Amino acid sequence: MSEPKTVVCPYCGFGCRLLVDPTTMRVKPYQGEPNRGKLCPKGLHATEFVLSGDRLKRPLKREGSKIRPISWGQAIEEIEGKLLEIRELYGPDAVAFIASSKVSNEENYLLQKIARLFGTNNIDNCARLCHEASVHALKMTLGAGAQTNPYEDLEGFNAILIWGYNPAETHPVVMDYILKARRKGAKIIVVDVRETRTMAFADYKLIIRPGTDIALANAVMNVIILDELYDEEFIKTRTAGFSKVRMAVRKYTPEYAEKVTGIPAETIREVARTFALAGSGAIMWGMGLTQHVSGVENVLAIIDLALLLGYIGEKGGLYPMRGQNNVQGAAYMGALSEFLPGYVPLTDERFRKRVAKIWGVEDLPTERGLYLTELWEAIEKGDVKALYIVGENPAVSEADFLGVRNALRKLDLLVVQDIFMTRTARYAHYILPASAFCEKEGSYMNSERRIQWSHKVCEPGGDSKPDWEILTMLGRALGLPGFDYSSVEEITAEYFRLFPSLEERSIEELKNGDGIFLPRKRLHTWEFSTPDGKARFIAVEQVQPWERPDYEYPFILTTIRLISHYNTGEMTLRSPSLVRLMGEPRVLINRSDAERLGIHDGDWVEIETRRGKIRMRAKLGGIPSGVVAVPFHFKANKITSPALNKAGTPELKFSACRVRKL
Ligand code: SF4
Numbered sequence: 001m002s003e004p005k006t007v008v009c010p011y012c013g014f015g016c017r018l019l020v021d022p023t024t025m026r027v028k029p030y031q032g033e034p035n036r037g038k039l040c041p042k043g044l045h046a047t048e049f050v051l052s053g054d055r056l057k058r059p060l061k062r063e064g065s066k067i068r069p070i071s072w073g074q075a076i077e078e079i080e081g082k083l084l085e086i087r088e089l090y091g092p093d094a095v096a097f098i099a100s101s102k103v104s105n106e107e108n109y110l111l112q113k114i115a116r117l118f119g120t121n122n123i124d125n126c127a128r129l130c131h132e133a134s135v136h137a138l139k140m141t142l143g144a145g146a147q148t149n150p151y152e153d154l155e156g157f158n159a160i161l162i163w164g165y166n167p168a169e170t171h172p173v174v175m176d177y178i179l180k181a182r183r184k185g186a187k188i189i190v191v192d193v194r195e196t197r198t199m200a201f202a203d204y205k206l207i208i209r210p211g212t213d214i215a216l217a218n219a220v221m222n223v224i225i226l227d228e229l230y231d232e233e234f235i236k237t238r239t240a241g242f243s244k245v246r247m248a249v250r251k252y253t254p255e256y257a258e259k260v261t262g263i264p265a266e267t268i269r270e271v272a273r274t275f276a277l278a279g280s281g282a283i284m285w286g287m288g289l290t291q292h293v294s295g296v297e298n299v300l301a302i303i304d305l306a307l308l309l310g311y312i313g314e315k316g317g318l319y320p321m322r323g324q325n326n327v328q329g330a331a332y333m334g335a336l337s338e339f340l341p342g343y344v345p346l347t348d349e350r351f352r353k354r355v356a357k358i359w360g361v362e363d364l365p366t367e368r369g370l371y372l373t374e375l376w377e378a379i380e381k382g383d384v385k386a387l388y389i390v391g392e393n394p395a396v397s398e399a400d401f402l403g404v405r406n407a408l409r410k411l412d413l414l415v416v417q418d419i420f421m422t423r424t425a426r427y428a429h430y431i432l433p434a435s436a437f438c439e440k441e442g443s444y445m446n447s448e449r450r451i452q453w454s455h456k457v458c459e460p461g462g463d464s465k466p467d468w469e470i471l472t473m474l475g476r477a478l479g480l481p482g483f484d485y486s487s488v489e490e491i492t493a494e495y496f497r498l499f500p501s502l503e504e505r506s507i508e509e510l511k512n513g514d515g516i517f518l519p520r521k522r523l524h525t526w527e528f529s530t531p532d533g534k535a536r537f538i539a540v541e542q543v544q545p546w547e548r549p550d551y552e553y554p555f556i557l558t559t560i561r562l563i564s565h566y567n568t569g570e571m572t573l574r575s576p577s578l579v580r581l582m583g584e585p586r587v588l589i590n591r592s593d594a595e596r597l598g599i600h601d602g603d604w605v606e607i608e609t610r611r612g613k614i615r616m617r618a619k620l621g622g623i624p625s626g627v628v629a630v631p632f633h634f635k636a637n638k639i640t641s642p643a644l645n646k647a648g649t650p651e652l653k654f655s656a657c658r659v660r661k662l
Pocket of ligand 1: 039040170
């Protein structure tokens with residue numbers, strides 16, 4: 001047995017650490033924070049996909065319909081030449097970069113640095129598809145776009161409201177914290193559009209009509225205000241704008257909300273009083289809230305609820321639970337088209353010039369770049385000619401992905417840097433083999449903003465290289481200043497310089513301890529991150545979905561996640577243990593709907609929207625009439641809605657569809 005290495009789990013944003021034996025590649029749970037000796041099936045089998053025979057082993061170049069190996073030197077030289085040529089002909093904004101929520105902080109930091117030094121803010125990552133609506137709402141109200149408290153605080157709150165989020169399948173280890181709180185007497189309230197595994201542990205299970213979250217949140221606030229259960233002192237001293245919310249929620253009586261949401265008025269009253277009288281509480285949410293055209297407003301509504309009760313800081317916390325293991329880090333490192341590192345707006349001249357100085361230039365571009373979800377139309381219009389993708393698979397992960405595939409075909413240059421020949425890589429002109437998570441070192445940031453070091457366990461597969469090495473080669477070839485890194489720690493040290501709270505911290509501390517919180521463990525305990533230190537209430541009204549059920553497409557389609565599976569399946573479908581555990585994917589259909597359509601449990605059915613069709617076997621029950629749910633890992637985004645909310649997140653949780661037995 002060799003000494004096990006500590007590695008960050010490559011899957012969800014909870015951020016468990018794994019102890020991996022370099023000889024056997026067997027995984028055991030790390031005993032410290034945050035996972036405390038626990039792992040879910042994905043973490044336990046995390047090294048299996050690394051050993052897959054499908055790994056990309058050498059750089060590849062497409063020539064017509066043929067793909068042939070090419071040397072690293074030649075690949076980088078040709079890519080550099082084409083990028084410079086496109087910039088010369090069409091300007092820097094004709095090039096776009098997609099960063100990855102699965103690669104390290106250092107690698108995301110480097111890619112956004114390349115984009116900005118190249119002259120464009122066209123840099124984004126898949127946070128756009130999940131919690132960008134949360135970031136926008138949190139910035140607007142509290143001044144900081146991230147989770148407010150650490151997981152450990154969950155154990156001490158008297159109530160936990162879980163909304164549009166199914167941690168029992170998406171972040172199974174966080175359930176340990178929730179259940180500990182429950183054992184101490186905390187009330188668990190779960191709001192979802194179907195019966196989830198998490199509901200098995202709930203005191204209140206609220207099955208809500210899809211897309212009606214604001215009506216419920218406003219009705220809960222209506223009851224709290226009418227019963228005078230709000231925290232007057234907190235509202236008076238630490239917030240602004242309460243009167244507008246008080247006015248706005250007046251019409252959202254529980255009886256009104258019952259008609260909109262389908263949840264009985266008496267239940268709404270009871271839940272509102274229980275949550276308010278608990279005296280402390282957390283709100284946790286997921287894609288069920290954000291992936292709507294009303295995503296930003298949905299999150300604003302639950303932030304209003306937390307502000308009403310003073311449940312932020314000491315008495316509570318807001319937990320937008322992140323999907324991928326480094327989605328928080330990718331965003332914090334500046335891989336977003338509207339923010340510099342640390343979510344600092346591009347318009348903040350002082351910070352922008354400070355970053356520019358560290359990077360050896362005078363200034364950086366100031367115009368917002370394209371959102372990931374806006375790229376496809378820009379490619380279709382000919383505005384974007386080249387796309388450089390690190391570790392993302394938009395040909396499967398984007399809404400209405402057939403349109404995305406058409407756009408990918410039109411690019412003059414597509415470079416994909418990944419560990420497998422993904423569906424997206426099949427369209428690429430150059431495919432660069434990247435090392436997997438345990439073949440390199442670097443830091444990652446989990447959902448609670450804890451930066452953790454991931455150690456190298458084994459040598460890179462084939463001729464693959466860590467993403468930071470590939471990006472260093474590219475930056476150097478492009479003639480960008482400062483791309484002379486010879487170790488990943490040099491990049492860590494550079495991003496540490498951007499954040500005042502990290503200036504006094506050392507990389508050794510990061511490597512040997514339980515991580516470092518950025519900027520600190522708890523946000524907003526004394527004052528908010530707004531210019532005047534006060535949080536803003538923002539009143540919101542119920543917003544209609546973009547597409548509604550009608551005679552032709554009478555059902556609502558939503559997407560869900562499964563415990564043994566992950567995103568587009570590139571990693572988990574190459575893990576034999578997870579494939580065995582997972583079984584066959586099924587579409588959930590209400591029993592009475594199924595009876596009407598002549599569908600039996602296990603029958604093959606076709607689910608069709610205005611964008612296309614998919615086929616899957618049916619599983620009956622656990623979902624209200626009129627709604628069907630498909631696991632999103634199995635190409636469900638072929639048919640989902642591409643309508644975007646204000647933060648650029650698509651409405652993946654609400655499409656009109658029809659269902660028929662095959
Ligand atoms: Fe990995 Fe998330 Fe499972 Fe932990 S809960 S082992 S981080 S997938």
